Amino acid sequence: MSQGVEWALHTCLNLTWVDAPAPAGVLAAFYELPPAYLNKQLQALVRAGILTSVPGPRGGFQLARPPETISLLDIVTAIEGPEELLRCDQILTKGPGSHAGVDYRQSCAFAQAMRVADLAWRRELTAKTVADVRADVVRLHPSSPADTRSRIDALR
Amino acid sequence: MSQGVEWALHTCLNLTWVDAPAPAGVLAAFYELPPAYLNKQLQALVRAGILTSVPGPRGGFQLARPPETISLLDIVTAIEGPEELLRCDQILTKGPGSHAGVDYRQSCAFAQAMRVADLAWRRELTAKTVADVRADVVRLHPSSPADTRSRIDALR
DNA sequence: AGATCCTGGACATCTAGTATCCAGGAATGA
DNA sequence: TCATTCCTGGATACTAGATGTCCAGGATCT
Numbered sequence: 001m002s003q004g005v006e007w008a009l010h011t012c013l014n015l016t017w018v019d020a021p022a023p024a025g026v027l028a029a030f031y032e033l034p035p036a037y038l039n040k041q042l043q044a045l046v047r048a049g050i051l052t053s054v055p056g057p058r059g060g061f062q063l064a065r066p067p068e069t070i071s072l073l074d075i076v077t078a079i080e081g082p083e084e085l086l087r088c089d090q091i092l093t094k095g096p097g098s099h100a101g102v103d104y105r106q107s108c109a110f111a112q113a114m115r116v117a118d119l120a121w122r123r124e125l126t127a128k129t130v131a132d133v134r135a136d137v138v139r140l141h142p143s144s145p146a147d148t149r150s151r152i153d154a155l156r
Numbered sequence: 157m158s159q160g161v162e163w164a165l166h167t168c169l170n171l172t173w174v175d176a177p178a179p180a181g182v183l184a185a186f187y188e189l190p191p192a193y194l195n196k197q198l199q200a201l202v203r204a205g206i207l208t209s210v211p212g213p214r215g216g217f218q219l220a221r222p223p224e225t226i227s228l229l230d231i232v233t234a235i236e237g238p239e240e241l242l243r244c245d246q247i248l249t250k251g252p253g254s255h256a257g258v259d260y261r262q263s264c265a266f267a268q269a270m271r272v273a274d275l276a277w278r279r280e281l282t283a284k285t286v287a288d289v290r291a292d293v294v295r296l297h298p299s300s301p302a303d304t305r306s307r308i309d310a311l312r
Numbered sequence: 313a314g315a316t317c318c319t320g321g322a323c324a325t326c327t328a329g330t331a332t333c334c335a336g337g338a339a340t341g342a
Numbered sequence: 343t344c345a346t347t348c349c350t351g352g353a354t355a356c357t358a359g360a361t362g363t364c365c366a367g368g369a370t371c372t
Contacts, residue, residue: 001241001242001243002328002329002330003246003329003330004329004330005242005244006242006243006244006246006247006266007247009244009266010247010248010266013266021348023347023348023349024348024349025348031247031248033247034330034331034332036331036332036333037330037331037332039349039350040330040331040351042349043349043350043351046349046350053348053349053350054338054339054348054349055337055338055339055340055347055348055349055350056338056339056340056341056346056347056348056349057339057340057341057346057347057348058339058340058341058347058348059338059339059340059347059348059349060348060349061349072266072269072270072273076242085157085241085277086157086161086162086232087157087162088161088162088165090159090162091162091163091166091187091189092166092187107296109289109292109293109296110162110165110166110169110228110289112292113228113280113281113284113288113289113292114228114281116280116284117228117277117278117280117281117284118277120276120277120279120280121241121273121274121276121277122273123276124269124272124273124276125269125270125273128269128272128273132269133265133266133269136265136268136269137265140263140265158359158360158361159360159361160360160361177317179316179317179318180317180318181317190361190362190363192362192363192364193361193362193363195318195319196320196361196362198318199318199319199320202318202319209317209318209319210317210318210369210370211316211317211318211319211368211369211370211371212315212316212317212318212369212370212371212372213315213316213317213370213371213372214316214317214370214371214372215316215317215318215369215370215371216317216318217318313372314371314372315370315371315372316369316370316371316372317368317369317370317371318367318368318369318370319366319367319368319369320365320366320367320368321364321365321366321367322363322364322365322366323362323363323364323365324361324362324363324364325360325361325362325363326359326360326361326362327358327359327360327361328357328358328359328360329356329357329358329359330355330356330357330358331354331355331356331357332353332354332355332356333352333353333354333355334351334352334353334354335350335351335352335353336349336350336351336352337348337349337350337351338347338348338349338350339346339347339348339349340345340346340347340348341344341345341346341347342343342344342345342346
């Protein structure tokens, strides 16, 4: 799974600590990431309705909605796309009794089993929101909110 | 996720219909797959203890154990390796308060959440065995056992 | 001995993820 | 109005991993 997901996850979390928009360069500097490339991931989050962007001075990115309404699956899907973990629908088109136009995701027993597992995975990621993770972080590292806020301000 | 998983899944299922070892070339011809490359995947299954290989004439690959004891996760892990779906433990080494040598998979709240989802996925794949899928196939396509057997014999 | 087939390494190719750069537009403040 | 800051989106290059091929060696069977 792509590295960009990890960046997007942590960046969304960082955005929960601040109120003003944060430029992509600041968010990248926080973890020493390549700014232009992180920017591309943030654009995907904007297209997905997770972030909003503000151009101009004092502009940047901010959360588009409350962290309680942003699930981890929202972020994963925004970066990785909606495809399933394992795509198992091609090989049977070459097997015996194959017919063009049939949806092999329906007739392949493996595809169905993999989809069950896929849905279990998505169910967990849907149940966990950015707000949940933020609460976990506060529990583990109580100084995190203030630390992150001041570090982002220092990078502006 | 790699295409080889799909090949391995279907090939293991095919091997449940026959008793004698089947050469890699025959198993590849069944789905019109590149023989040399499928062979590499089968070698991985052998190393994982899922298949056994027999050299020489009348040789080939066969299941190493009853299909009831082979889970879909066994096959996925043999091809893809044991890594988690999302590896989220690198970025925090660059963040504030980072220390070398610390296991960030323990301290990163996202890594923990992703692991929960990962385990849910693996739980489903562990619960489903090759024998289960074979039963599903028989239910959907009752002629499948005889069809597959005769087609493999025709390719020998 | 000869044929069949697995083993494992070396090698080539192709794709997707990673990363950079730049021209254009929008917002801010002087 | 003008300069500055910052997002947007396209073009481009690089890289790692997946995909695919080939071959020499060893094991097994007839």
